[in-house]
Amino acid sequence: MMLRSCYRPLERCFGRIAGAGGDGLMWHADLKHHASGDYSIAVVQANSNLEDQSQVFTSPSATYIGVYDGHGGPEASRFVNKHLFHFMHKFSKEHGGLSADVIKKAFNATEEEFCHLVKRSLPLKPQIASVGSCCLVGAISNDVLYVANLGDSRAVLGRRVDEDKKKTVVAERLSTDHNVADEEVRKEVEALHPDDSHIVVYTRGVWRIKGIIQVSRSIGDVYLKKPEFNRDPIYQQFGNPIPLKRPVMTAEPSISRRKLRSEDLFLIFASDGLWEQLTDEAAVEIVFKNPRAVSAVFDLHVLLTLCCNSH
Template identity: 90%
Template sequence: MMLRSCYRPLERCFGRVAGGGGDGLMWHADLKQHASGDYSIAVVQANSNLEDQSQVLTSSSATYVGVYDGHGGPEASRFVNKHLFPYMHKFATEHGGLSADVIRKAFNATEEEFCHLVKRSLRMKPQIASAGSCCLVGAISNDVLYVANLGDSRAVLGRGVDEDKKQTVVAERLSTDHNVAVEEVRKEVQALHPDDSHIVVYTRGVWRIKGIIQVSRSIGDVYLKKPEINRDPIFQQFGNPIPLRRPVMTPEPSILIRKLRPEDLFLIFASDGLWEQLTDEAAVEIVFKNPRAVSSCLCLVCFIYFFLQLLLIFKSRT
């Protein structure tokens, strides 16, 4: 299957928006076609150091979307942007199509290869051990939607509902937030570490694993997964080492598989910067009320809220 790729820097595909920069707006794209409909993209840079990546790959039969929210440096998100989809394509070819098992294999292979890179690079670049990335992936193939997630980026579906002969929209969350601010996630992490009373600590106004990080799943963050890296004298000179007997984070994604239905109108894939400012319901209302001018509308949202990145896929009904 031949895939056509658009990836950061996406101005190669769409062009940088005129006048962007002072307000953080990097670029946006009006509606473009994909296998199942249209998609639109808008990105705002909220930090001085851009650590995030995103990509859309399309073919005549399938569409792939990735949102990679990096932290601790750009190395992990850039690595995921380069390697995750090729692994998905490789394993899907070997196993006769896309499946939850194929997606897990691709995530695990990406994690393993990045860990190897960290070990090879540690002497020259010890800070790479603290680079990590949340990963949100969506794939549409044969009217089946796959959503895989690590971290606290989020996929939300806008579903049409007929009320009193008038169509409205409801929000349906399709991904799990792996963030210890969520009580269920916090209890999950604590249950996995019953002998560590400080596995989750409330500090600097939020809950954090070992007082360091809010998300419980990622690609990278090798120093929180590999005790030997954490104990390495080279890394200890760079970082703030903590006692680590076993991994406190995991690269295992949560996966949802859903048959697309006629009432499914659109999908929103966004990093946590959007969801810290908008509820699921507010986001789908914005898209629903501006169905053919969504880029301009969402650029306004970008300007106001400075979220990191947003991708939309529209399910065509024509």
């Protein structure tokens, strides 16, 4: 059965309620059907300007899931929300189905189109050069799951195991975090910039690329990718010039591929607002114990849960 994609604002798709304790507005829906099972969604507006977006698109042949955690403004996450799935669907048809290469092409096309938008908008809105978005995408087709990621949103799978005749669940992380708080990510960035001893610095209590941003991959943030966008008044925003010899961020996603199995129960796609509060194991345990009321349990930033059918 074909279901419409929720490209519209979430409050119009799912309705709106006040967040717990009045901390923000939460949009939510519990267990709606998709081609491979069911999904639920929850969103809290943690900032005065909602910069995050999320969407689910389902057709008879595939299901796409996206969580886009914006920063610096909402333009990049909204742009990704509008264009990325279009490119994935287009390239999938052209190349005879989903693949890692198809997903990379879709990410690259989205990045290129957003850079064109930034260039056109720069004279009237120069700050758009510093707008970006983390981007987490899942795609399911023919019982194969692809997970693509830029930034520090995360996808985690809940898998059933039988121990001593008791059914329980374990967490399996399916995405790679691109945050320089992680030592391996710092080393990766430093290895790409051996001539820059200040490529990653510890400032304001965390590690940051050039003292500015924690994530090493994103859509947008073109002032940290293209020298021609790294100029006044961007300098004024951060106090000092940021000379670029080469891009210090990338839009190249990390992609994993996994065959879904009968013991795979559900997937959680969420921004760092959730993972800063909960471990993978704790989040999976909550979903496992509350399968019918997930969005009432999770109320941090963006969360999508996807329940898998038995295969």
